[in-house]
Amino acid sequence: MLDPSSSDESEGELPPEDEPPVKTGKPIKKSPKPEKTSDAPRTQTKEPVPSPADADKTEQERLKKEEAERKIKLQIYVFVLRCIAYPFNAKQPTDMARRQQKLNKQQLQVVKERFQAFLKGEMQIVADEAFCNAVRSYYEGFLKSERVARMVQSGGCSASDFREVFKKNIERRVRSLPEIDGLSKETVLSSWITKYDAIYKGEEDQRRPQGRMPFSAVSELILSKEQLYEMFQQILGIKKFEHQLLYNALQVSAKALINKREALGFPCDFTQEKSLTFKNEEMKRAINISIVMLQLQSEILLFIFFCYFLDILTVKLCKSLWGTQGDFTTTHPLPVVKVKLFTESTGVLALEDKELGRVVLHPTTNGPKMAELHKMVVPKNSQDVDLKIKLAVRMDKPPNMKHSGYLYALGQRVWKRWKRRYFVLVQVSQYTFAMCSFREKKSEPHELMQLDGYTVDYSDPQPGLQGGRAFFSAVREGDLVVFASNDDQDRALWVQAMYRATGQSYKPVAPTQNQQNCRGGNAQKDAPVSLLSMLYRQGVEELISAMPCNFDHASLFFILQKHTLIHRMNDSFSCLGWFSPGQVFVLDEYCARYGVRGCHRHLCYLKDLMDFSDNNALVDPTLLHYSYAFCASHVHGNRPDGMGTVTEQEKEEFEEIRSRLLTLLEKQITHFRYCFPFGRPEGALKATLSLLERVLMKDITTPVPPEEMRKIVQKCLEKAALINYSQLTEYAQIEADSGQASPEKRLEDMIRLGELCMEVLQQNDEHHSEAFSWWPEAMGEHAETFLSLYTVDMDAALAVQPQDSWDSFPLFQLLNNFLRTDSHLCNGTFHKHLQDLYIPLVVRYIDLMESSIAQSIHRGFEQETWQSVKTITNNLPSVPLPRVPNLPLNLPQMPSFSAPSWMGPLCDSNNGSATSEDLFWKLDALQMFVMDLHWPEPEFAKHLEQRLKLMASDMMEACVKRTKAAFDAKMQKSCRSTDFRVSLSVCTMFNVLMDAKRQCSKLCVLDQGQEQQYHSKIDVLIDEAFKEMISSLVSKFAAVLDGVLSKLSRYDEGTFFSSILSFTKPGMDLADTYITFVRQNQDILRDRVNDEMYAEKIFDQWYNSLMKAVCAWLTDRLDQQLHVYQLKTLIKIVKKSYRDFRLQGVLDGTLNNKSYETVYNRLTIEEATAAVSATDGLQGITMRDSDEEEG
DSSP: OOOGGGOTTOOSOOOOSSSOOSSOOOOOOOOOOOOOOOOSOOOOOOOOOOOHHHHHHHHHHHHHHHHHHHHHHHHHHHHHHHHHHSOSSOOOOSOSOOOOBBOOHHHHHHHHHHHHHHHTTOSOOOOOHHHHHHHHHHIIIIITOHHHHHHHHTTOOBHHHHHHHHHHHHHHHHHHSOOBTTBOHHHHHHHHHHHHHHHHHHHHHHHSOOOOOOGGGGTTSOOOHHHHHHHHHHHHTOOHHHHHHHHHHHHHHHHHHHHHHHHHTOOOHHHHHHHHHHHHHHHHHHHHHHHHHHHHHHSOOOEEEEEEEEEEEOSSOOOEEEEEEEEEEESOSSOOEEEEEEEOOOOSSOOSOEEEEEEEEOOOTTSOOSOEEEEOBOOTTOSOSSOEEEEEEEEEOOTTEEEEEEEEEEESSSOOSOEEEEEEEEEOSSSOEEEEEEOTTOSSOSEEEEOTTOEEEEOOOOTTOOSOSEEEEEEETTEEEEEEESSHHHHHHHHHHHHHHHTOSSOOOOOOHHHHHHHOOOOOOSOOOOHHHHHHHTTHHHHHSOOGGGSOHHHHHHHHHHHHHHHHHTSSBOOTTOOOHHHHHHHHHHHHHHTOOHHHHHHHHHHHHHHHHHTTOOOOHHHHHHHHHHHHHHHTTOOTTSOOOOOHHHHHHHHHHHHHHHHHHHHHHHTHHHHSGGGOSTTHHHHHHHHHHHHHOSSSSSOOOHHHHHHHHHHHHHHHHHHHHHHHHHHHTOOSOOTTSOHHHHHHHHHHHHHHHHHHHHHIIIIITTTTTTOHHHHHHHHHHHHHHHHHHHHHHHHTSOTTOOTTHHHHHHHHHHHTTOTTTTTSHHHHHHHHHHHHHHHHHHHHHHHHHHHHHHHHHHSOOOOOOSOGGGTSOOOOOOOOTTSOOOOOOTTOOOOOTTHHHHOSOSSSOHHHHHHHHHHHHHHHHHHHHOOSSHHHHHHHHHHHHHHHHHHHHHHHHHHHHHHHHHHHHSOOSTTOOOOHHHHHHHHHHHHHHHHHHHHSSOGGGOOOSSOTHHHHHHHHHHHHHHHHHHHHHHHHHHHHHHHHGGGOTTSHHHHHHTTSOOOSHHHHHHHHHHHHHHHHHHHHOSOHHHHHHHHHHHHHHHHHHHHHHHHHTTTSOOOHHHHHHHHHHHHHHHHHHHHTTOOHHHHTOHHHHHHHHHHHHHHHHHHHHOSSTTTTOOSSOOTTSOO
């Protein structure tokens, strides 16, 4: 990086100040130190109306004061010009941190609209649900926050801050997501940040081309001298015109100083460089003028003249009228038009017409357009002595000619003599204009001046310049041109034309008649004076010739630094009070050049920074720390370099600043949520606490006792709790006197306020806890104090709730879920108070639940129809229920319940009875509700769990017993014939026991899957009930088979009925009826009994019972031969039953038991005997397997 003193972009250099100028004017008096203005509100009193004289006097005093302040700023700017032009020591720092562009209110609104458009799906950005949720949380919690609006208003917020807050939020979210194979969390974060940038910039900004960077946007870079001049013109309110006058005057003064040095024999090394600079500038200007001349030649000025010859008036001729028009074209801005008048010669020998007279005209574009009489020059011996001709001459100007006319001019580089010339303002190109002077009958300008960089303005009459009445001037660094016209109107036209051509920001204002009279002064009729004397008479002499040693530079620097800081805080960067590199360079050079003490400089800096902080502007506490430490090292006499001095005044100011700074820091810590919202600027709160510790130090070496620091922080956080809660209640729009509101409304307000309180505490922990990491107990006490304020409102709202109302449980769950995860707040003061409030409610709630469930069991089983239900919600009354996981809390109103739409997924079966399903669901919902409370106190939580398990065991035992009793009663009423079918109610009873078996492990067993300690007999009770019910059902099936076998016994040999029945030919109806009975009951049990294991148990016992009965019946007839009808019936029953039970899943070991083998062998032998002895055989019925048999 080049040193600023060697910049090649600078034009002229200003003189050094080690020697006084040639002429020393009267020095400006030392300006008094500006007093601090108080921000306290003033008492409004009725003041008497001032008289016109008093008002005029007040106005004059105000004008004088403004003039004095203006003069001080001009003098400061003179010193600044010298600092920039010839820096002795300072250089622009290159190691300063780059500042980000700040956001304003309009940009914040645009960002909100873009994120809202994304959430509405109006942007073409592909995103998953997780990213949308993150953006929604960012929009609702951050962008819409009032604290963000305040941060933007304070000027300390940038796009980088917005991005960092979003990044921190998504990092927390992404860490909580499960791992995905092939996709790392870093990739997810990078993708989300890219999408965030696309949303933030918007589609329009991405398509918009980047324009030219404004001047305020380059202030963070290393600036050239011209840019530094422009910056401090804005800082001190110096007009461009004034800067050019001062710059030119200082250059003239520099030339005089160089001449004096050479005359006295001083070395002038720096003048050689300056002379070379002047030569280079002259060469550049010559090149520019040559370029403009070429452009002018290519843009030929084309003038058209229209001359109307109207009539001629002579002494002898009267009213000779004729009309003739002549058109001419020329490239001369000042043409010469000759008009001759001839008469026709009547003589025979005359060869030419006779000339009567001639006239020479000098038309211009500003000449009169009406016809005028012109006196003609007549030939010698002409009789018409007073001959006149009336002509109308009009000259049209080309488009690139903006203005023209005669002016007096005097300049340094062109028009070096004061004389009247004809000037034309020419537009050479779109942005290039030139002031050209022309001579008669010349198409090229004699001299010209390119108007780039010039500033035009009205000026006072210049003494010693003869000719011209209305003056104006064009000035730039290193040049001044004075113009004069003959009247004010012509001057105004010229000034406006040149103002438009230069493109200057300063708009010239014409002086009024009073000002002109006040200025007065007749032009001296002396010889022309030099430009230097002209400038001195304009008031610049006093500024540039003032001796720097005659000024109080401490006061001047205070003004300079204050205005620089104001300019810096109002630019487009989020500077937080840090100066730009160019500003640091100028301020350092000023202090080194004019002897401003460093301690005084930083004391003034601290005052200005604290003024901005008091006005809610964001100032970096690290910057305050640097300046304070610098001043403290001087005051306490412990400089690192071993040299430190301090004045009494500086010491007094330091103590005053220390007291004020201590108050400011305590205020910022108290309002930490609003001074440092969302932890921005990063590390600012921690730096504030560090600065507070430094300010509390009595000297630079003795540390602050930790107890003292802790007490101050604790005191600030106590105040912060009250402020934060007050702001929160105001934001939530909860009135202090809400006694007239309904209990439901007050409870709703408390839940909403509780959510906001949790959000505030979470934000404090996330964004500010690191800064208070030295005092973790202080943050815990702050949270308890904050919640204690909430306790008052919460207790008042709960006190008005009706008795046995469970609507307040959501409030407990909201608060408890937050408190139990916080190590500082868990089982703290507020948490214990919350538990004490809700323990009676929970106990009362469980008591009523137990009574209600017992009553519902008693009533339900008395009225039970044992119909299977597909969905419980079709059969239960519609009453709110307790909450289950991931569902909104909705507590019951005693004594009835209903199942919501999520009941289906909750229950495992769908074929139980209404009463049993209601019971199981109630027990499960109650236990889930109590589990969802997450009671923080272990002993009471264990007590609740044990009581609920005990209650579930009692209720389930009652359900099993009532179901078993109903089954026995049903079996007693059923028939014993083959018409018997297992009813749906019987299947429902089986299902009820199966559900009880399944629910027992969940509802009646304590945690960790251990055996339940209370009512462990419930499992045994259920198993015994199953066995008895299966045995009872199988006995019913056996009784039916016994009826069939008893009918077959009629055909036994030797009985009375056998001889009678032998004459009949019975069919296979008995066998078919029994087979149908078996198959239909098998299908019913298979379809209606939910548990396949228990269905197979029924089939196994049924099959064994069937085979044992047939085997016993055959054993009783071992010595008898079976009747053909008996044989055919038994073969069909045994064979079909074997196949049917095998199809139902009975294993081969059970199917081929000993009873079956005995029956099979006996029936095979009987089949062989019948085949030999019987005449008609068995009609195809056989024990052998055959595919031709009917099903």
